[in-house]
Amino acid sequence: MTRELVGVVGTEPIGAYTLLRLERGGLEPGRPGQFFMLEAPGRLLPRPMSLCQAPPGELAFLIDAIGPGTRALCSLEAGDAIHVLGPLGNGFDLAVERPLLVAGGIGIAPMPYLSEALGGPPAVLGFRSERQAEASRLLPGAEVVIEPRLVTELVPEDPGDVLACGPEPMLEAVRSLAPGAQLAWEAPMACGYGACFGCVVERDGWYVRLCVDGPVLRDAA
Amino acid sequence: MIPILNASGCLDGLVAPEVAQTLDAFVTKTVTPLPRAGNPPPRIAETESGMLNSIGLQNPGVDVVVSEVLPRLAALGVPLWVSAGGFSAADYAFVCERLDELSDVATIELNLSCPNVDEAPETASELVAAARAVTSKPLYAKLSPATADIAEAARAVVDAGADGLSLVNTIRGLALDPQTLQPVLARGAGGYSGPALRPIVLACVHACASAVDVPIVGMGGVSSGRDALELVAAGAAAIALGTVLFRDPSAPARVRDELAAETHAHGARTADELRGTTGLLAARASP
Numbered sequence: 478m479t480r481e482l483v484g485v486v487g488t489e490p491i492g493a494y495t496l497l498r499l500e501r502g503g504l505e506p507g508r509p510g511q512f513f514m515l516e517a518p519g520r521l522l523p524r525p526m527s528l529c530q531a532p533p534g535e536l537a538f539l540i541d542a543i544g545p546g547t548r549a550l551c552s553l554e555a556g557d558a559i560h561v562l563g564p565l566g567n568g569f570d571l572a573v574e575r576p577l578l579v580a581g582g583i584g585i586a587p588m589p590y591l592s593e594a595l596g597g598p599p600a601v602l603g604f605r606s607e608r609q610a611e612a613s614r615l616l617p618g619a620e621v622v623i624e625p626r627l628v629t630e631l632v633p634e635d636p637g638d639v640l641a642c643g644p645e646p647m648l649e650a651v652r653s654l655a656p657g658a659q660l661a662w663e664a665p666m667a668c669g670y671g672a673c674f675g676c677v678v679e680r681d682g683w684y685v686r687l688c689v690d691g692p693v694l695r696d697a698a
Numbered sequence: 699m700i701p702i703l704n705a706s707g708c709l710d711g712l713v714a715p716e717v718a719q720t721l722d723a724f725v726t727k728t729v730t731p732l733p734r735a736g737n738p739p740p741r742i743a744e745t746e747s748g749m750l751n752s753i754g755l756q757n758p759g760v761d762v763v764v765s766e767v768l769p770r771l772a773a774l775g776v777p778l779w780v781s782a783g784g785f786s787a788a789d790y791a792f793v794c795e796r797l798d799e800l801s802d803v804a805t806i807e808l809n810l811s812c813p814n815v816d817e818a819p820e821t822a823s824e825l826v827a828a829a830r831a832v833t834s835k836p837l838y839a840k841l842s843p844a845t846a847d848i849a850e851a852a853r854a855v856v857d858a859g860a861d862g863l864s865l866v867n868t869i870r871g872l873a874l875d876p877q878t879l880q881p882v883l884a885r886g887a888g889g890y891s892g893p894a895l896r897p898i899v900l901a902c903v904h905a906c907a908s909a910v911d912v913p914i915v916g917m918g919g920v921s922s923g924r925d926a927l928e929l930v931a932a933g934a935a936a937i938a939l940g941t942v943l944f945r946d947p948s949a950p951a952r953v954r955d956e957l958a959a960e961t962h963a964h965g966a967r968t969a970d971e972l973r974g975t976t977g978l979l980a981a982r983a984s985p
Contacts, residue, residue: 478714480948516945521892522744523945546744562947667742667749668944671713674727674753675742684735684756689713 478670479504480562486535487555492611494583495551496529498537499561506531507564509571509591510642510661510693513538514669516560517546523562524550525666525676527587527642527692529615536561539612541583565669566692569659571595573638578619579651579658581628581643582609587661589615591640603628603647629654652696661693700930700957700969702950705917705940706781706807706840707753711771717943720950724776725938726763728783728809731792733759737814743873743882748892748919749941750873752814752885755783760793764800772802781840783809787820787828798833806835810855811842811867813889822851823858830859838915840864841902843895848902849909862913864938865902869895892941895919900932907933907974921949923956930957930969931976 486498497515504513506528514523515538524546530537542551553559569587571594578600580588585602592600600619603626604610613621620631629650632639639658641651648660664676664687677684680694687694701722710727711718718724736756743750757763763780771778780803782793790808797803808829810822818825826839839855841848843866852863868889873882881887899918907914916934920926921942929937937957942949961969 478716478947480946514945520744521747521749521941521945560946665740665742667744667751667941668947670717670947671710672708672947673742673751673944674707674736674756675739675751677736677739677741677756679738682735684739 478562478565480560482558482560485553485555485557485559488551488553491539491615493541493606493608494612495540495542496537497540497550497553498535499559501534501536504536504561505564506536506590508568509594510568510587511564511566512669512692513561513563513565514666515550517549518553518557518559519549520546522546522667523560523669525565525669525688527661528564528590529586530589539583539586539615562669566688567690569640569661569693570695573640575637577601577632577637577639578616579628579632579639579641579643581647584641584643584647584661585612585615587642592616601628601631603631603643657696659693659695662687662691700926700934700973701936702926702954703779703915703936703938704943704950705938706809708940708943711774711776712767714947715774717947717950718774718776720948721776722936723779723804724771724774725779725807726767726771726781727757728755728781728812729757729760729763729793730755730783730785731760731789733757733762738884740882740884741888743888745871745873745890747894748871748890750871750883750888750890751868752883752888754814754885755812760796764796768800768802777804778802779805779807779838781807781809782829783812784818785816786818787825789818790825791828791832794829794835795832798835803835805838806833807838807840807864808860809840809867811840813842813844813868813870813887814885821854823854826855826858826860836861838862838864840867842867842869843898843902843918844869849905852906852910856910856912860912862915863906863910864915864917865906865934866895866899866918869898891918893919893921896925900928903929903934904932904976920953923953923958923960926953926957927960927964927969927972930973933974933976935973
């Protein structure tokens with residue numbers, strides 16, 4: 478578990494979202510689906526973000542500015558520096574034969590890094606708006622739908638090995654279409670390393686911490 | 699030396715052993731007689747100047763803690779404090795009796811004040827007395843700041859057999875979603891922690907240090923050596939770190955270094971020399 482103060486390379490608007498580019502420093506990029514805790518200037522707690530891209534010497538995160546913490550992160554400028562802890566949690570299992578990437582909204586965040594690791598497998602993406610859908614340029618070749626159409630319409634009957642990230646209703650729908658899928662969940666986190674027990678999801682009558690047991694969980698097929 | 703601990707429920711020594719090993723003692727999450735799944739999510743919310751949590755004492759129960767968790771924690775090589783909780787005096791006695799047999803347990807901290815579960819019907823001093831009857835281990839009573847006279851509460855638990863005080867637990871708070879105006883946390887209210895607690899803790903530690911002659915672990919919003927030194931001056935013999943660990947796992951070593959530097963800046967060799975040097979409030983108020 479490494480925590481470092483790293484420099485901000487810059488930010489870039491990607492449709493409705495912001496790509497935050499940080500210097501990598503001594504941090505490892507980790508496995509696709511793993512996440513980092515990013516210090517949000519002026520806020521008490523850091524924010525968990527999965528890695529979007531790992532260009533040489535950099536770590537890049539796709540962020541949806543939905544609250545004070547994410548807005549602070551999207552307002553960072555080149556020359557600023559923030560503390561970053563990671564990589565954390567369990568990423569996607571890359572030993573898959575017929576991968577299909579499925580993402581909804583900001584759930585596209587871990588997909589570019591995952592796609593690169595898997596050699597550019599097929600991908601289907603769903604968004605709420607044209608502006609959000611501009612983020613699909615981070616994943617060239619992906620099929621894209623915009624609401625009222627749903628990304629699950631693009632999941633074929635025999636989907637192969639599904640690796641998905643998105644809002645909870647989408648993940649539940651994917652789970653029923655593709656039992657055994659690897660699903661990357663999201664929850665508010667205070668620490669990201671198992672200390673606070675805040676980020677739990679229910680599994681088999683017990684609450685498991687997404688930060689240590691996830692964020693990628695694989696359901697029994 | 700002023701020992702630096704973690705506040706109970708703010709660190710998992712098995713997931714982050716390298717962090718636990720930077721502490722002078724590791725305090726477990728609260729252990730109850732039976733397994734508890736805890737409260738449903740959402741369980742945490744950041745607020746202005748602090749955060750709310752409503753975990754609800756999630757733990758695998760004293761049997762599993764004794765047989766599986768504590769042996770692994772003991773292997774960390776750090777003195778072990780176990781936080782004990784429950785919903786009646788009998789629960790506290792049950793957990794403490796089990797812990798009493800274990801040589802690896804240095805101290806038992808009684809969580810008498812969790813704001814996120816139903817309270818035991820007995821008073822804090824009755825819970826301490828029930829624990830005292832079954833163990834000879836050092837017993838620390840963890841008190842809530844939400845009381846009219848914490849010095850009186852301190853006297854009562856010390857009279858009942860507490861060997862020390864842990865001051866303080868979180869204080870009940872509520873956060874609303876600005877759009878829906880409904881509680882952010884699934885259980886409604888939660889325990890408020892973080893920087894906002896600091897003046898409250900200072901007042902509690904100061905009042906109790908004047909009232910009873912037992913060691914006090916000060917905690918609540920400490921994030922720097924300067925914060926720690928203020929608590930020591932108010933009367934704390936040890937410091938515990940809570941919310942700061944969530945954002946900075948390296949906080950124990952940093953706070954220890956900063957405390958040493960602050961101590962020297964105040965012309966003292968060790969922080970103990972400055973312990974309890976904050977004057978009496980009553981004496982200052984008189985002409």
